[in-house]
Amino acid sequence: MTATLRALNGFGLGARVGEPKRIRDPKAWLRAQLDEGAPVVSPPAEAAPARVADALRAFRMVGQAGGNERQQARRRLVEIAAAESHAALTERVRTDRPFVERLVAFWSNHLCVSAAARTIVAPLAGSYEREAIRPHVLGRFEDMVLASAKHPAMLLYLDNFQSIGPKSRAAELSARGRGQRRGLNENYARELLELHTLGVDGGYAQQDVQELARVLTGWTIGGFSAAGGRRLRAPQNDASGPIGFAFQPLLHEPGAKTILGVRYDEAGVGEGERAVRALCRHQATATFVAGKLVRHFVSDEPPATAVGRLARVFRETGGDLRAVSTALIDLPEAWSATARKFRTPQDWLVAALRACHVDDVPEQTLPVLRQLRHPLWAPQAPKGFGDTTQEWADPDSLLNRAELSRTIARRLNERIDPRTLLEVIDVGADDPLRRLLADTSVPADERIALALAGPAFQWR
Numbered sequence: 001m002t003a004t005l006r007a008l009n010g011f012g013l014g015a016r017v018g019e020p021k022r023i024r025d026p027k028a029w030l031r032a033q034l035d036e037g038a039p040v041v042s043p044p045a046e047a048a049p050a051r052v053a054d055a056l057r058a059f060r061m062v063g064q065a066g067g068n069e070r071q072q073a074r075r076r077l078v079e080i081a082a083a084e085s086h087a088a089l090t091e092r093v094r095t096d097r098p099f100v101e102r103l104v105a106f107w108s109n110h111l112c113v114s115a116a117a118r119t120i121v122a123p124l125a126g127s128y129e130r131e132a133i134r135p136h137v138l139g140r141f142e143d144m145v146l147a148s149a150k151h152p153a154m155l156l157y158l159d160n161f162q163s164i165g166p167k168s169r170a171a172e173l174s175a176r177g178r179g180q181r182r183g184l185n186e187n188y189a190r191e192l193l194e195l196h197t198l199g200v201d202g203g204y205a206q207q208d209v210q211e212l213a214r215v216l217t218g219w220t221i222g223g224f225s226a227a228g229g230r231r232l233r234a235p236q237n238d239a240s241g242p243i244g245f246a247f248q249p250l251l252h253e254p255g256a257k258t259i260l261g262v263r264y265d266e267a268g269v270g271e272g273e274r275a276v277r278a279l280c281r282h283q284a285t286a287t288f289v290a291g292k293l294v295r296h297f298v299s300d301e302p303p304a305t306a307v308g309r310l311a312r313v314f315r316e317t318g319g320d321l322r323a324v325s326t327a328l329i330d331l332p333e334a335w336s337a338t339a340r341k342f343r344t345p346q347d348w349l350v351a352a353l354r355a356c357h358v359d360d361v362p363e364q365t366l367p368v369l370r371q372l373r374h375p376l377w378a379p380q381a382p383k384g385f386g387d388t389t390q391e392w393a394d395p396d397s398l399l400n401r402a403e404l405s406r407t408i409a410r411r412l413n414e415r416i417d418p419r420t421l422l423e424v425i426d427v428g429a430d431d432p433l434r435r436l437l438a439d440t441s442v443p444a445d446e447r448i449a450l451a452l453a454g455p456a457f458q459w460r
Contacts, residue, residue: 084126
């Protein structure tokens with residue numbers, strides 16, 4: 001693969017016809033995107049904050065009731081989630097900063113929430129990426145993780161919004177029968193250690209999970225029914241206000257806690273902020289994060305030398321993601337002839353639309369991604385979607401891509417000359433695809449479909 005196609009496909013989201021000719025220095029093109037930063041995007045009209053808040057409260061109000069009221073409340077949440085997904089895909093397809101958009105998608109998946117896990121998470125997933133991930137994608141890693149920890153989508157997804165300190169005032173009231181009986185929830189603390197920062201081999205123990213969970217009690221959601229029930233809800237958590245992060249001292253575990261040998265004195269919300277920042281600065285976090293980045297951009301089996309260089313930059317800069325992304329561009333391994341990654345379904349579909357200069361993403365795109373088992377913001381587990389060949393190159397997935405290629409081609413064959421696709425696909429001079437795309441005896445839509453479904457287009 002040429003260096004230009006490596007930049008466009010491997011670092012970016014897929015080359016557009018005509019684009020490779022305009023890039024003279026691939027690395028400079030990538031660095032310029034970092035200089036420009038992550039584009040600011042606005043929520044679609046259907047997902048305005050007030051509308052989301054009203055829809056969530058309406059859904060909570062109907063509770064477990066059946067009938068039309070429940071169905072209508074759920075439908076509103078699904079419509080918001082669909083509007084957010086369509087807007088995010090459109091941004092990826094249209095963007096002139098595809099490297100930055102790939103980074104947004106990478107970090108959103110690293111610190112993932114899942115609309116598939118809970119209905120109430122679905123309408124918040126788009127705002128989560130827009131508010132917690134995008135503003136920090138070229139900033140400090142610890143700022144991104146803190147923004148993630150405080151976002152309602154994460155607080156709901158991993159249950160921290162309903163975690164109560166065992167010795168808190170809320171627990172005391174609950175023990176007297178004055179509130180709902182709930183206790184410490186370790187879900188978010190465990191994933192913060194295992195998946196977001198240190199990694200499974202990062203040197204923490206179950207005791208650290210429990211202590212971190214205690215530190216994070218009281219981190220809940222304002223404008224929403226909270227952990228302690230109606231009697232325990234603090235004034236700032238009034239269900240009529242805006243939905244957002246709120247710290248409730250009533251739920252917080254008193255006293256000092258110790259995580260990885262470090263003592264954290266009781267300090268309200270600052271106690272948790274200090275702990276999260278310390279985890280983000282930990283040596284193990286640098287290695288874990290670097291390994292995931294190299295696996296995503298270079299190879300399913302990340303070269304140790306590349307991981308080591310990226311981890312060193314992460315440590316030396318205090319987790320400056322702009323510096324880390326620049327170092328990623330400079331990795332020799334990322335430009336080697338053997339560096340390539342199998343396209344995930346989202347990657348493949350976005351690349352196909354970009355190659356064919358589709359700017360208006362069809363509404364049918366969202367069902368297509370579900371068919372391909374890769375809907376936006378809906379992994380089946382907190383570890384997020386995988387991005388290795390083994391996870392996506394099974395026969396059923398490839399057959400689905402072939403069938404969808406025909407659908408795409410039928411709709412696009414009047415827009416492009418099939419021969420121009422050779423500009424965006426890496427094939428050798430003797431590859432049969434070259435002769436096929438030039439063969440006018442074969443209908444144009446069939447040639448386009450064969451190019452998009454062919455082996456070369458499955459790789460970036």
